Amino acid sequence: MNTKNIIWIYPLIALLVFSTFCCSCKKDDEPQTDDIATDYSKTAHWLSIPAPIMAVDVFYLYPTCWEKVDSTEPNICNINNPSMLAGATPVFERQATAFETFANVYAPYYRQADAIYTLRLTEEQREVVIGGIPTLDAVAAFDYYIKQFNKGRPFILAGHSQGSNVLIHLLSGYMKENPGVYQRMIAAYVIGYPVTSTYLANNPHLKFAVGPDDTGVIISYNTQAPSVIPPHNPVVSNIVGLVINPITWTRTEAEATTAEGLGSLMPDSVTLKFHPVPQYADARVDVNKGVLICASADSVGLYKFTKPFGMGVYHSFDYPFYYFNIRANAENRVKKFLSK
Template identity: 55%
Template sequence: MCATHKAFFSYVWRKFLNMYRFSVISSFLALSCFLSLASYELPDHSNGEPTTDYSINEYWLSLFSGFSKDVDVFYVYPTSWYKLDPAEPDFCAIDHPTMLSRSKVVFDIQATAFETVGNLYAPYYRQADAAYTLSLPADKRWAVVDSIPAKDVIAAFDYYIKHYNKGKPYILVGHSQGAQVLMLLLKNYMPEHTGTYARMVCAYVIGYPVTAEFMSSNKHLKFAESAEDTGVIVSYNTQSPSVAPGANIVLGDEIGLVINPINWKRDETPATAEESLGSYMPIDAQGNPALIPHFADARINMAKGVIECSSVNETDMFNLSGKMGPEVYHSFDIPFYYYNLRENAQVRVNRFLAK
């Protein structure tokens, strides 16, 4: 970008951040209030709790209508609600107004990357508070997400398969808490529904680490090795090269498997911003997003298990992301590589349909 464009973008982005206070990151403001919870026994969050009734249209963020494509996309949004008061429940209601409004904003900058590829379906689901969840050790994090959030999303997916999918191939997309929920769906639902699993083109499980241990304990799952393989998991987490090991609160000490979302390699071969098809970022003070070409580069750091992006201006762009650790680009895992993800989804669909 030219200097004028960069200056304007910096101004617009600051205005956007003040207006939006992006969903996942905002919750980390309260993180210190909950750190002591990690040593306590977890309450049984899901005992006797019924799942959401997904026959009710109002419990869907997106129900496709219109000219049907050959493929569906099932999208699970990231954390879009957080506790303002420690006395609040650890999970939001299915109709919580904050979650309803913020999930729509996130949908517009994430799920729409796949709207040219397939018919978009996205359920609302009851979310766990991110600050509470991330204050816990990894095993207890999983227990929290595997209660109400995963129950809802798996129920929604099962309803979608039985009532909307009509035997079509489909893509899974999830970010952050949505990615973790999809990992549980892949782990627990797919082995019992092999016919459904066979129709999965790809699962974009972005913004939460998919570890080698997770893959080895779930032998039915495969991680992507190229731009064209199907029935696989695509995953990565984005940060600056300056982030120290363990400083990314989303990852903690976990080392995720990674594929580069620009060149689709599994090694440390760098992909320049010039190779990128473009990012989908806000271009005005209202936060309306549009294509920004050649914005984000990508290079795998194998030791950290992350994508490192060095082409963006850390100071201008990530005052907000400092709340979860300096130069952690978690909120932009999808927007940075929006158009490469769109192209890749189409490549994988074409390969799947050609079988």
């Protein structure tokens, strides 16, 4: 897949986030509703349908990859929205490819909510919107994947940002209703969106990871610099989520140094193409803030990419900073699952 212009996907979305805090906007219409899911028997509605040559699968949901260009557009995009289709591919390359060395990665296109629209809503309203059409499509895609593609193989769920928000709904709904499917879930990498203790209390069939080897668990973190204080990370705002360290895969606040990391994917300063960079990112869990702290990243150098979010908000780099650690950990959890 082509990585050209990959770095501009998240800053463009981030600009939408920033604008919600900087300007007054016209009130939106009521949340869009639709009870007809996208038809996932059509290959055009899949970003990735691999040849099933691996013993395990990954079902991946990309983050927000489009934005409204004017007020006449709906708050939730069409499944054939050109901006979303174009944006999903490069994001897949810097996130989902972490799993391609050991798994068949399936990825549907799904209708997404506009970032500005959702961020104007309360947390409760936002969950209703994301739990509507985006989740309707994702559940339909996942159900089709399970019935037509999976063939009983163990699988990993993976997402980022809005994709992770949708996975939260899929985990609380579909997995509860289909315990036999849930038993085949190796892990769920719900990265870039907070998973709270309240959510887990409301869904006792789910559990959060506590170490590098456990299976059937949720894995989540949101990355920022130590200088960022609540609520200046608009991704998490004042929501305190559970966090696991993506280098040590523990939940303690002990710092993992760059020397312990397996490498990152970072953009070239000229071509903006992502390439491996050894020992770039450290990691430390901040339990009180509910975030992952990365102190080693060059917040000034990355500011041209993180500016709309704010200095030191590394949402765009949740996967790239820890790309090779994610790969190694997922491989390890697969081995642990298959050895049961």
